[in-house]
Amino acid sequence: MNAERSFLTQEWYVAATSDEVDAEALFQRKLLGVSVLIYRDAQGNPVAMQDRCPHRFAPLSQGKRHGDEIACPYHALQFNSKGFCTHNPHGKGALPGKQVVRTFPIVEKHGFLWIWMDEAEADFDKLPHYGPLDQGPATGIAHTYMKLPVNYRMILDNVMDLSHVDHVHGEIISTRGKLSPLIPNVEETETTVSASWEWEQTPPILILNQFLPRPEDAARHWIKVTWSAPGNIQLSLFCAQDDTPVNEGPGQYDLHSVTPEDENTTHYFFCTRRNHIEDDAEYNAFKIAAMHDAFENEDGPLIIKTEKEMGGEDFFDLKPMLLSNDLAAVKVRRRLRDMVEAEMEPEVAIAAE
């Protein structure tokens, strides 16, 4: 069973966007195969626990809030945010006096709720940090979410290898054929794999050219994607003209993050922070909707069909004909495979005893 797990568990994963869990909601989402209830306490702090009453296993997310506590929808046992039963309307009302619902560490950061699902103690040093997301007004950053019926690695492949941009997407983000022929600059650290591309194109990329001094003239462009475990890819896209350093021109700093619902379904979150017309809430909404729609209508259907063609077989077993642009994506797949194996080794050792 464990041998077939493709994802890491001793990591922080995005469970929801901050906006998805409002002050009153009993929000439910299946993460890493486990059904989770997420809500906010009176202070607005997120709480996460297994969405399953320990009595007869009804989903607590179908129950009722009483302040910061949740009453089960079936027999009204009530639980606090630490997973203790605080009220039992049955018999003499005895309480177990110990934690009876599994809780999960959950942290709000960069407009996302990050959860630690593993039974091992949460490692707060592993919590991702993407400082630039927090720099600028609220109307300069937007978040979105979608769910896809594919293994999470299919989405990482797609974002790590941007050579598909001119072939899958429309005019609006065309590199005019300039990106594909480039050999990406692939860099690795102990915890990251990145790929970057630099080129000049005319006219500049259409989502940004209107913010350049001369929208129709050639501009230098730079994209960089940086993966870190388990499923975060930070993507920067900037362009500039004249003597402006490319990363000081108009551009955007995005985070793509994937969380397995299970082996076959993936929660896909992303957000984008931009450095132009940052105070326009309407443009902000338009911007994220356009990105969401591009993925949903262009990458998404293709990735789904592609995985179906793979027929459940392992990517490497299918002996892919790899190209220079695949280098970073393949490195990520290999890192994940090795990290998952390392994570499971203790389990295997125990099972073999």
Added chain:
Amino acid sequence: MNAERSFLTQEWYVAATSDEVDAEALFQRKLLGVSVLIYRDAQGNPVAMQDRCPHRFAPLSQGKRHGDEIACPYHALQFNSKGFCTHNPHGKGALPGKQVVRTFPIVEKHGFLWIWMDEAEADFDKLPHYGPLDQGPATGIAHTYMKLPVNYRMILDNVMDLSHVDHVHGEIISTRGKLSPLIPNVEETETTVSASWEWEQTPPILILNQFLPRPEDAARHWIKVTWSAPGNIQLSLFCAQDDTPVNEGPGQYDLHSVTPEDENTTHYFFCTRRNHIEDDAEYNAFKIAAMHDAFENEDGPLIIKTEKEMGGEDFFDLKPMLLSNDLAAVKVRRRLRDMVEAEMEPEVAIAAE
């Protein structure tokens, strides 16, 4: 394979309500994993046989009646109610002269059709008897049926433990918080497990209070559920004021009965006999519709979600945090587990030879 069977087979199960199988119908239902054809002969007696022609396995329920005989829809072989082929329009019309379609003992009782599915000889001593269902006019009893995508034990759990009533259902059957705190009186015999609750509440339960002398005043209440194998629960609910014995006040005598379609789907039948306004056909229809809707809209969805949260794991393996009200329901689960094991032992012995 057998080791995973959760239900008994050497028992009588409800196959259908009497009303579901009219004089002309070729009624089909899958019971205990087997597709069954049920119809009535010219005398109105029910007939049950495997819904599969022995020739090329077409479903006989798609065929045509010729009096008490059934012609297969594919090649028109004709069979009588004993499972013998009586007409063969092919070649020289040879007939096998022995039973070729499996038949099942089926008995009409209490407005239900009871079937014996096991290959062992039907044990008529095991046929349930609920005398009070037959006492009173036809307009004082009503039957209903629904199908649920859960293992049959989830429904037994729900009916054996009524402490959920105030939490799942609306005002109309509220005990005003009185039932939950009670420790039920659990009794066992060799063939039954029962639980009963007695309490006083004001106003009396709203489905009955209008039939009491003083509808708004306190009344004594009594509920008793009695399970017997394989999946029958007789439920009595009565209330009374003054010196009237509680079981002589207004009330109802119900039978809930579950029949596995297979391990994951259950046919749920119930009927209710009442001792008030017994001659009102319109009220009769209203009464059963209200009970049907309460289960379909309130218990049903919750039970489905609860089983989903159990993720296919065994109830006891999940280590439920049991409460005093669970005692009878848990005793039923244990009895069924032991009885199924006992039923399978001979099979296992044969397989091991």
Added chain:
Amino acid sequence: MNAERSFLTQEWYVAATSDEVDAEALFQRKLLGVSVLIYRDAQGNPVAMQDRCPHRFAPLSQGKRHGDEIACPYHALQFNSKGFCTHNPHGKGALPGKQVVRTFPIVEKHGFLWIWMDEAEADFDKLPHYGPLDQGPATGIAHTYMKLPVNYRMILDNVMDLSHVDHVHGEIISTRGKLSPLIPNVEETETTVSASWEWEQTPPILILNQFLPRPEDAARHWIKVTWSAPGNIQLSLFCAQDDTPVNEGPGQYDLHSVTPEDENTTHYFFCTRRNHIEDDAEYNAFKIAAMHDAFENEDGPLIIKTEKEMGGEDFFDLKPMLLSNDLAAVKVRRRLRDMVEAEMEPEVAIAAE
């Protein structure tokens, strides 16, 4: 795994009707478990290749045509009809210089496209030949296709045993009860199994009687079905009056051919060539539509329900009560079973090494 394969692979199968693949189409169909792209080159010759880019496995049928070449929808690698990569827009544009997409021999004949799916070299001697299909005007032959959720053998059973005709179908092709009582004349050769029936009926079969000298008078009738591997059944139906030899009267010469999509789903193709009002395109369309609808509405639903009743068990394991009319159909099942076993023996031998 292989032990469960029920179909032959070293054979020619119908992949599509000629009409389904027009000059421009990138036509996709799953055949024998493999997703196949079919299109026509500039000369109109059919091309078939695995519908999977060797790079990241996107379906090529979602891509774009550039003349006779196909560009992958994901990263625009371009392939010719021999499965060679001819253009790589990435990096330095290196080309592998060998075949990278699996291609399949595909031949157009009798209005169908026939494909060889096995890895063994295509055996052109096995390509079926049904000469009469090609004799006569284009308006005297029509083709159709439908897909059924059953194993392919269920359809062969249905066509090889026509004793169901009077029981499943309507007046229009009734034999007035004459066919069923006949013992078919079953003949075998090394590569075929056939069954034929001869009888006289009044009025003659209604689809043909209007083309006889005296439409309401008795006529001699003859039907013959001839199976050959893997799933072709040639069906002839003729009738005549007076001294005309039966096969010179009005009639039709049909081909039924089944191709497994996989073990549980079958592509069913058939065509009919007639020798009466051969120049009427409207009648031609009506004729094939009527045959298509009869199967879709009458045989099809029954076969689907029949297979469901078989519950995934092997036909012979269920011990069918066979009749004289089943002889040819059963011979075909046994031949196929033996041929599949023979085909797999080398594989088993290799696996056991």
